[in-house]
Amino acid sequence: MYFPSWLSQLYRGLSRPIRRTTQPIWGSLYRSLLQSSQRRIPEFSSFVVRTNTCGELRSSHLGQEVTLCGWIQYRRQNTFLVLRDFDGLVQVIIPQDESAASVKKILCEAPVESVVQVSGTVISRPAGQENPKMPTGEIEIKVKTAELLNACKKLPFEIKNFVKKTEALRLQYRYLDLRSFQMQYNLRLRSQMVMKMREYLCNLHGFVDIETPTLFKRTPGGAKEFLVPSREPGKFYSLPQSPQQFKQLLMVGGLDRYFQVARCYRDEGSRPDRQPEFTQIIDISDVFRNTEIGFLQDALSKPHGTVKAICIPEGAKYLKRKDIESIRNFAADHFNQEILPVFLNANRNWNSPVANFIMESQRLELIRLMETQEEDVVLLTAGEHNKACSLLGKLRLECADLLETRGVVLRDPTLFSFLWVVDFPLFLPKEENPRELESAHHPFTAPHPSDIHLLYTEPKKARSQHYDLVLNGNEIGGGSIRIHNAELQRYILATLLKEDVKMLSHLLQALDYGAPPHGGIALGLDRLICLVTGSPSIRDVIAFPKSFRGHDLMSNTPDSVPPEELKPYHIRVSKPTDSKAERAH
Amino acid sequence: MYFPSWLSQLYRGLSRPIRRTTQPIWGSLYRSLLQSSQRRIPEFSSFVVRTNTCGELRSSHLGQEVTLCGWIQYRRQNTFLVLRDFDGLVQVIIPQDESAASVKKILCEAPVESVVQVSGTVISRPAGQENPKMPTGEIEIKVKTAELLNACKKLPFEIKNFVKKTEALRLQYRYLDLRSFQMQYNLRLRSQMVMKMREYLCNLHGFVDIETPTLFKRTPGGAKEFLVPSREPGKFYSLPQSPQQFKQLLMVGGLDRYFQVARCYRDEGSRPDRQPEFTQIIDISDVFRNTEIGFLQDALSKPHGTVKAICIPEGAKYLKRKDIESIRNFAADHFNQEILPVFLNANRNWNSPVANFIMESQRLELIRLMETQEEDVVLLTAGEHNKACSLLGKLRLECADLLETRGVVLRDPTLFSFLWVVDFPLFLPKEENPRELESAHHPFTAPHPSDIHLLYTEPKKARSQHYDLVLNGNEIGGGSIRIHNAELQRYILATLLKEDVKMLSHLLQALDYGAPPHGGIALGLDRLICLVTGSPSIRDVIAFPKSFRGHDLMSNTPDSVPPEELKPYHIRVSKPTDSKAERAH
Structure with a gap:
């Protein structure tokens, strides 16, 4: 003990x-x-019967009597087996002499993935049989006693990494999938990364780790918040999307330097991911202000019309005519956009279907703006700003994929590229009514200090103190400086956004009692760990994830509840008629 | 930066x-x-405008130009003020010369608890004016510039510790209450303690920190679980009372040494706390098997009848007749029990209303069993086992309080007394039907290894591998070794407890695939921190607690939800009629 x-x-x-x-x-x-x-x-x-873990044994343990517990990973011809615990693998020799018949019987009959306990001596492997790829590859265990702790039934799939299985099957038997090397690695790395973050914040910088409630009040516009009925008729809690109000209240409460690894609830149903895309491209509209090329003229004559281009370095060398053809088809099919390719040859001559329509001055200006080199390809498009940007962002990735298949090294898969996105607009026009405003981030984001005057004249032009952190093209976090002045907060909520401020009276009141200027950032831990481990899905870095439709496939959740258990919460199920149900799906 | x-x-x-x-x-x-x-x-x-925190300044900073931000804690006669931040307090001298009139105006007019930023020089306090009780008491700040960052409205209460306020008011303005020294201390200590626990588990012993879902399936008998309606008609999630199923599934999944600082949800409504009391007392039934004392005879003739006693050391010296009288009245009023007091005087003579009825042999046996000393008082009671135990437990605490008011030092308030409670029964008779069994802890607790055979013969007598940890008389944690054998788990659930095993099929299936023997412990963090900080209520160690009735008084939660927001969840509110509503309260 x-x-x-x-x-x-x-x-x-x-x-x-x-x-x-x-x-x-x-x-x-x-x-x-x-x-x-x-x-x-x-x-x-005295629970701890094992003297060592499977993975820790080395030559330095030779001659030691050890007791190990683990899963049978593999067995060969009833002569040896490989035992696995959280720490690694070790080879165990099954005794063959008559006197150890009972031990042999246990170890030979236990199905793979059963749990056994073995005691024996650490010995050297015979010369030439060492396995340098295995950390315990120099030793093996000569077993004296064995006990079957729990037998394993026939598995629905093999746990080995190379055996392909569907994700639905993996989720249904999640506890078996968790035994795979990849899941063990992902979850252990996640635990370590979170620990390092905590050590950094708490131990080095005096941050305070504070848990905030998850049963709270609905936030305005919180249509995506799960509801939790209470025992008071008609009264509900809500599972907040984030601890955003509490963060601010803690700052008002003098708990400077707060952090939390917080659970956030978003009832996104089966809505597709609406993540915006950010791309760097170059605007060349001014070059073509007086162009003779028809579709460029067309685009520029419209309100949000623009001409944009990207340069593909060495594209002329690696991309073939048919690649460009398929790119043009893709643009036409998916974005209804035309693409103009321009090939630059060795003497910077232009090779393009519209080469004759581009004036020399335009050509030189383009070369200057795009910083083109010999053998580059330039892709031009024109049209509505957002559409043109989305298309070129997509094409940039497509071309990078193409070039990489041709052997050009463009992206280092071990590289982590971080990027801060700043200067977001504070407001956007409402989708359903473009004359009204909605917050681009959320209504508590502070305006850029230089743009405060715009709130009273041209609020659409005001920039916000909102910032996003992007890693390898994926948004992994974001935050903002918050509004600490109650008057400004009231003006934005009531006058500009026309929100009902009653639901937020506690927050507005708190700002009135000496709220300090404050701000913060939130990282999306799932996605960050996903990128660091190179996992294809966030479901690979969460121990018990829900499926795309919010189901737990292991336990069949959500599930029906008998009416008598709904009674204390004063709710009844109102089953939709068939036609309604169809509309809902 | x-x-x-x-x-x-x-x-x-x-x-x-x-x-x-x-x-x-x-x-x-x-x-x-x-x-x-x-x-x-x-x-x-460049957010960080302050060069130092208020609390860190010392004589070693003399002559330095500093910029500080903080709340105005206190101001005296427009000559100086005390500025506070998370790190402590510092004295700030308001400039009096004509040229600094604007700085003086800002600092004199800002209401107390406003947030200000000041820049100035660290100087020595004049000789004799140092404050040795204040860590920054040797210095003060000679201010050059000042800025009002946010003004504070008139406060609903003063934040000083000695100002009494009702708990309802404190909860309504929680963000102000959090500024008090005690709440700052409690929440920061809590953060540090949790961090130390994590460092111990993760860094020293390789535990893995894993978050488990809080939207899950109902557990059998989970009547106290909050429900969360989903977008599928009639289907609900549940907020689990604890991650108990996941803990086990992680063990099956090979994530040995798992821990989590978990959120647990219990919808306890307004039910009173039903914590059992554990007391050490001494059973003296055998001494009085053949007694002539009427009420002892009575009690012993009944099935669960017992005679119990506690000894109050030096009670004869410190307790007065009227103390004993009030103890006997308390027992009669609250427990309907009779109490027999026995005073031991200097020569161990007995002074009791029933002294004549106690035989010499009984007297000697009692002295031996109770290890009584001169001037002790023995309190005897008789009756049904649980009732007698509860009463004497209560009286022991009452007498301790009494003796302490008489100046006897019994309990060291700075002492932490830990106690492990073991050998719990595995089953208890059901309250509503004593012939059926229910789990004393929960149905996954393993039986004591020596008692497994009793499950098939006399299950009521089987002890469990359940253990509780008690600190200063308060249960702060508990846990158990779990059942890892699917057959045994099925037998206990289906045959002994008559539970529907369908809802737990995923867990039973998991046990079938080589579940290792496993167990764990859960600490009640709120209560532990409460005891360590000496707080009267767990609401004093939680940043945003709910009231006794589950309300958030700051934001008025739970709250009504408009019917159109209930529609996607296929539920309707069924308001109870008045008479039903009365019954519910």
């Missing part, structure tokens, strides 16, 4: 100097927990 | 050798995040 030893370690940890927390508390807690552990310890509480 | 410096620290943290995680990941993450920070930093992102 190493209870007292962990207590000493705990105490050493607790005793590190911490400003203003009273030292005697730790000392006293430690001494008395130690005493309690030294009193009667019932015989069955 | 100290972004690059925190990155170096982060990198050093991440680079600590971690078994089996690939070093290049950390290096690459670090370098690229550093690059992103060195690109364009917009002018408004």
Whole structure:
């Protein structure tokens, strides 16, 4: 029983100097927990039967008597098996002599993935049979006793990494899928990364880790919030999308430097992901202000019309005519847009279907703006601003994929490229009524200090103090400086956004009592860990994920509830008629 | 901007050798995040205007030019004010000369609890005016410039600790209450304690921190679980009372050494706390098997009848006749029980209303069993086992309170006394039908290894592998070794408890696929921190607690939801009629 030893370690940890927390508390807690552990310890509480983990054994353990517990990973010809625990694998030799018949029987008959406990001696593998790829590859265990702790039934799939299985099957038997090397690696790395973040924030910078409630009040426009009926007739809690109000209230409460690894609830149903795309491209509208090319003229004559281009370095060398043809078809099919390709040859001559319509001055200006080199390809498009940007962003990725299949090294798969996105607009026109405004981020984001005057004249032009962090093209986090002035917050909510401020009266009131200027950032942990581990889906970095439709396939959740259990919550199910049900799907 | 410096620290943290995680990941993450920070930093992102915190300034800072931000804690006669931030307090001298009239105006007119920013020089306090009780008591700030960052309206209560306010008012203005020294101390200590626990588990012992879902399936008998309607007609999620099923599934999944600081949801409505009381007392039934004392005879003749006693050391010296009288009245009024007091005087003579009825042999046996000393008082009671135990437990605490008011030091308020409670029964008779069984803890608890055979013969006598940890008389945690054998689990659920096993088929199936033997413990963090900080209520160690009735008084939660927002969830509110509503309350 190493209870007292962990207590000493705990105490050493607790005793590190911490400003203003009273030292005697730790000392006293430690001494008395130690005493309690030294009193009667019932015989069955010596749980730890293993002396070592499977993965830790090395040549330095040679000759030691060990007891190991683990899953049978693999067995060969009833002569040896490989035992696995969370720490790794070790080879176990099944005894063949008559006197150990019962041990042999246990180890030979237990199905793969059963849990066994073995005791024996660490010995060297015979010369030439070492396995340098295995950390425990120099040793093996000569078994003396064995016990079957739990047998395993026939598995629905093999746990080995190379066996392909559908994601639905993996989710249904999640507890088996978790045994795979990849899931073990992902979840353990996640745990370590979160721990390092905590150490950095708490230990180095004095941040305070505070849990905020998840049963709270609806936020305005919180249509995507799950509802939780209470025992009071007609009254509901809501599972908040984020602790955003609490973050601000903690700042008002003087809990400077707060952080939390928070659970956020978004009832997104089966709505497609509406993530906006950000692309860097170059606007060349001014070059073609007086062009003779028909579709460019057309585009520029419209209100949000623009001419945009991207340059594909060395495209002329690696892209074939038919590649460009398929790019033009893609643009026409998916975006209803025309694409003009321009090939630059060695002497920077232009090779394009419209080469004759581009004046020399336009050509030189284009070369200057696009910083083109020999053998580049330029792709031009024209049309409505957002559409043109989305198309070229897509094409940039498509061309990169094409060039990489031709052997050009463009993107380092081990590289992490971070990017900050700033200067977002504070407001956007409402989709359903473009004359009204809605917040681009959320209504608590502060305007850019230089743009405050615009709120009263041209609010659409005001920039916000909202920032996003992008990693390898994926948004992994974002945040903002918040409004700390109650008057400004009221003006934005009531006058500009026409929101009902009653639901937020507690927050507005809090701002009135000396709220300090404050801001923060939130990282999307699932997506970040996904990018770091190179996982194809966030479901690969979450222990028990829901399916795309919000189902838990392992336990069949959500599920029906008998009417008598709904009674205390004063709700009834109103089944939709068939036609309604169809519309809902 | 100290972004690059925190990155170096982060990198050093991440680079600590971690078994089996690939070093290049950390290096690459670090370098690229550093690059992103060195690109364009917009002018408004230099958020950190303060050079120091209020609480950190000492004599060693003398002569330094500093910029501080904080709340105005206190102002005296327009000559100085005390500024507060999360780190402490500092004294600020308001300039009196004509040239600084605007600075004086700002600092004299800003209401208390407004947020201000001041710049100035750290100077010594005049000789004799140092404040040794204040960490910054040797210095003060000679202000040159000042800015009002946010004004504070008239407060609903003063934030000073000695100002009494009702808890309802404190909860309504929680963000102000959080500014008090006690709440700051409690929440910061909590954050530090949780961090130390994490460091111990993750860094010293390789535990894996894993978040489990909070939107899950109802557990059998989970009547106290909140329901969450889904968008599928009649289908509900449930907010689990604890991650107990997931814990087990993680063990099956090979994620040995898992931990989580988990959110648990219990919809306890307004039901009173039904915590059982554990007391150590001494059973003296056998001494009085053949007694002539009427009420003892009575009690012992009944099935669960018992005679119990506690000894109050030095009680004869400190307790008065009228104390004993009030104890006997308390027992009669609250427990309908009779109490027999026995006073032991200096020569161990007995002084009791029933002294004549106690035989010499009984007297000697009692002295032996109770280990009584001169001047002790023994309190005897008789009756039904549970009732007698509860009463004496209560009286023991009452007498301790009494003795302490008489100046006897019994309990060290700074002491932490831990106690493990073991050998619980596995089953209890059902309250509504005593011939049926229910789990004493929960149906997944494993039986004591020596008692497994009793499950098939006398299940009521089987002990469980359930353990509770008690600190200063309060249960702060508990856990159990779980059943890892699917057959045993099925037998207990279906045959002994008559539960519908369909709802748990995923768990039973998981046990069939090689579940390792496993167990764990859960600590009630709120209560633990409560005891460590000496807080009267767990509401004092939670940032945003709910009231006794589950309300958030700050935001008025739970709240009504318009019917159109209920539609996507296929539920309707069924308001109870008046008479029903009355019954519900």
